[in-house]
Amino acid sequence: MSKNQIFSHALEIDRSICVGCTHCMRVCPTHALRVRKGKAVLYPDRCIDCGECFRACPINAIKIKEDDLSALNKYKIKAALVPSVMLGQFPDNLSIKRIYKAIYELGFTHIYEVEQSIEFLRKQIFNYQKKSNIKPLISSFCPAIVRLIQVRFPSLTENIIKLRTPKDLTAEIIIDDFTRQGFSIDEIGIFYITPCAAKIAAIKSPVGEEKSVINGVINMNSFFNMIMNKCNSNHYTEEELMEIQTTSLPPMAITWSLTRGEAQYVKGRSFAVDGIVNVCDFLEKIENDEIQDVDFLELRACDESCAGGILCTKNRFLTIESMYKRASTSYNKRKNIKFNKNIEKLLINKMNITSIEPRPMNLDNDVEKAIKKLERIREIMCFLPNIDCGLCGAPNCKNLAEDITNNKAHISDCVFIQYKNLTDTEQAKNILTKIWGENIFEKDCSKKGAKYEGS
Amino acid sequence: MILTYKVQGGDFSNAGKCSSEVKKVLKQLNIDHKIIKKVVIALYEGEVNIVAHAYHGVITVEINTEKIKITLKDEGPGIPDINKAMEQGYSTASPIVRELGFGAGMGLPNMKKNTDYMHISSEVNKGTEVILINYL
Numbered sequence A: 001m002s003k004n005q006i007f008s009h010a011l012e013i014d015r016s017i018c019v020g021c022t023h024c025m026r027v028c029p030t031h032a033l034r035v036r037k038g039k040a041v042l043y044p045d046r047c048i049d050c051g052e053c054f055r056a057c058p059i060n061a062i063k064i065k066e067d068d069l070s071a072l073n074k075y076k077i078k079a080a081l082v083p084s085v086m087l088g089q090f091p092d093n094l095s096i097k098r099i100y101k102a103i104y105e106l107g108f109t110h111i112y113e114v115e116q117s118i119e120f121l122r123k124q125i126f127n128y129q130k131k132s133n134i135k136p137l138i139s140s141f142c143p144a145i146v147r148l149i150q151v152r153f154p155s156l157t158e159n160i161i162k163l164r165t166p167k168d169l170t171a172e173i174i175i176d177d178f179t180r181q182g183f184s185i186d187e188i189g190i191f192y193i194t195p196c197a198a199k200i201a202a203i204k205s206p207v208g209e210e211k212s213v214i215n216g217v218i219n220m221n222s223f224f225n226m227i228m229n230k231c232n233s234n235h236y237t238e239e240e241l242m243e244i245q246t247t248s249l250p251p252m253a254i255t256w257s258l259t260r261g262e263a264q265y266v267k268g269r270s271f272a273v274d275g276i277v278n279v280c281d282f283l284e285k286i287e288n289d290e291i292q293d294v295d296f297l298e299l300r301a302c303d304e305s306c307a308g309g310i311l312c313t314k315n316r317f318l319t320i321e322s323m324y325k326r327a328s329t330s331y332n333k334r335k336n337i338k339f340n341k342n343i344e345k346l347l348i349n350k351m352n353i354t355s356i357e358p359r360p361m362n363l364d365n366d367v368e369k370a371i372k373k374l375e376r377i378r379e380i381m382c383f384l385p386n387i388d389c390g391l392c393g394a395p396n397c398k399n400l401a402e403d404i405t406n407n408k409a410h411i412s413d414c415v416f417i418q419y420k421n422l423t424d425t426e427q428a429k430n431i432l433t434k435i436w437g438e439n440i441f442e443k444d445c446s447k448k449g450a451k452y453e454g455s
Numbered sequence B: 001m002i003l004t005y006k007v008q009g010g011d012f013s014n015a016g017k018c019s020s021e022v023k024k025v026l027k028q029l030n031i032d033h034k035i036i037k038k039v040v041i042a043l044y045e046g047e048v049n050i051v052a053h054a055y056h057g058v059i060t061v062e063i064n065t066e067k068i069k070i071t072l073k074d075e076g077p078g079i080p081d082i083n084k085a086m087e088q089g090y091s092t093a094s095p096i097v098r099e100l101g102f103g104a105g106m107g108l109p110n111m112k113k114n115t116d117y118m119h120i121s122s123e124v125n126k127g128t129e130v131i132l133i134n135y136l
Helices: A023-027 A052-056 A069-074 A096-105 A114-131 A143-152 A154-159 A166-180 A197-204 A220-233 A238-242 A276-287 A316-333 A341-348 A367-381 A397-405 A415-421 A425-436 B017-028 B033-053 B095-099 B107-113
Strands: A011-013 A033-036 A039-042 A062-064 A077-082 A110-113 A188-194 A216-219 A270-274 A296-300 B002-008 B056-063 B067-075 B117-123 B127-135
Touching: A011 A039, A023 A033, A023 A052, A033 A425, A052 A062, A069 A188, A069 A216, A077 A166, A096 A110, A096 A220, A096 A238, A110 A114, A110 A166, A114 A166, A114 A341, A143 A154, A143 A197, A143 A276, A154 A276, A154 B033, A166 A188, A166 A341, A188 A197, A188 A220, A197 A216, A216 A220, A270 A276, A276 A296, A276 B017, A367 A397, A367 B017, A415 A425, B002 B017, B002 B033, B017 B033, B017 B056, B033 B056, B033 B067, B033 B107, B033 B127, B107 B117
Parallel strands: A077 A110, A077 A188, A188 A216, A270 A296
Antiparallel strands: A011 A062, A033 A039, B002 B056, B056 B067, B067 B127, B117 B127
8 A cells, every 4th residue: 555545444533422532542662643722623534443542542533444234135145244352341141152042143144164264264364374484463453553663663663474364264155155156346344343443444444455344344342232133122042042053173274363362383493472551562562683593483562462352342351261162162062164175275275465565654755855854853852841741632642743844733832942032921822722722721520520420 | 873772781671672672663664674684683693792781782773775884882891702692592691591492502693694784993991882784
């Protein structure tokens, strides 16, 4: 993807709700957020769709762009592509058959589990490791990590394994299943139930492929509510549930999306790092060659990987417990695994992605101009207090200096500069209004934590 | 543009801070990542040398459109025989330093390998100055 292209992101700031509280701005790992006129605004070229802003927002002002179930109507085959972490969201006394039944009742005609392609993928990672002399190889599993590397660690883009993710491979299995039965590609609708925003971005604007084979994305949190409502209102007889065929997965596939899920099955020295801050720290060291002779890195943006996804309902540790419970009983029941030579033959031609382009956050593509800009930034920094208070609407003083250099902010946005340079308080008020909006100086008893909160 | 960093001898826990900072700057300047990698590896070795052998030192990094010039100047024991120090595997690091994973005798050769120009001048019991240049 070229640098000038507009990025489509899964996260959207709802300006009618946002109060410009700076929580999101402070946690963004790529410093992509600012506050202007009392609302958070996004620098889209820097956003990696990790969802940390969504997690940090105290008033749910960040929305996830998703599809709703009405999109199913366009297709004859309405396939739900369900990750195993979703089945881990439910109370343990709710059987998988009941959950499947509820999914059918929502209007889906077929259910596939994302991890059906894991055995194939694992084998291919193994082969990839054998053929490649790049160290370390980095898993392509987490789309937020792929984007983080593009933006913050561009030199490591070549280390990313150029294999498609489990959900895309399983989607290919679905397409194959139904085109064989005579359905045309337009009749097949594949809907992925997502635990995070990054996977929405990966489907709506994929990296390393032209267009995703998945037709829609459904928010796992909303999906959880729909299923719980179905399960609560309808009671099924044992007989009714007997008819439901669930998918059998090996334990390895069930726990693949958890931390160490991939790393424990690869060759050589591997690390599994979760949490975006931990990943950044680790990649710094990898980039500096401070950590050497590592064969494989499993990197996940969320703490406890997909169990900690922003659209998960259940506590992440309870989710992990449920998933391991399922894994511990899955092997014995494992019958007629769909995995046959035909599927292997099919996927082998569809497993690769093209190169992953860096999209670095440099000051300028031209080195000379970039040096000039950095010199200017360092000059401006002489005057800024370096306390990163955020009152200017940027996450830290350095970012303000950068914005000033790029004509996106003014030095007097800093309150300390205002105090030094402005004699007129009206002028200072105008500046603060520009950043924090009209209402910032008004008394408001309905705000969060105030006397009549919620009124 | 000139960047300056102070390095404290014996402060192993902070060894690598300077090279990390310089890396961040070079990335912002859109310098070819292959050159960045070489610069950072050479600088890291030099930084660790000051930490492991000297009392304290100053690292200056000059950046322009032609080259990156790094000067590592320390006050310390100096190097009695520079030719010997340049040999792979030769090290005067103490056993404790080696236990920390440093002092394998690869520092200076590795610096030379990753730079276009390297010059060492040293005076015993006074200190050492290393100049590293990478052309853009």
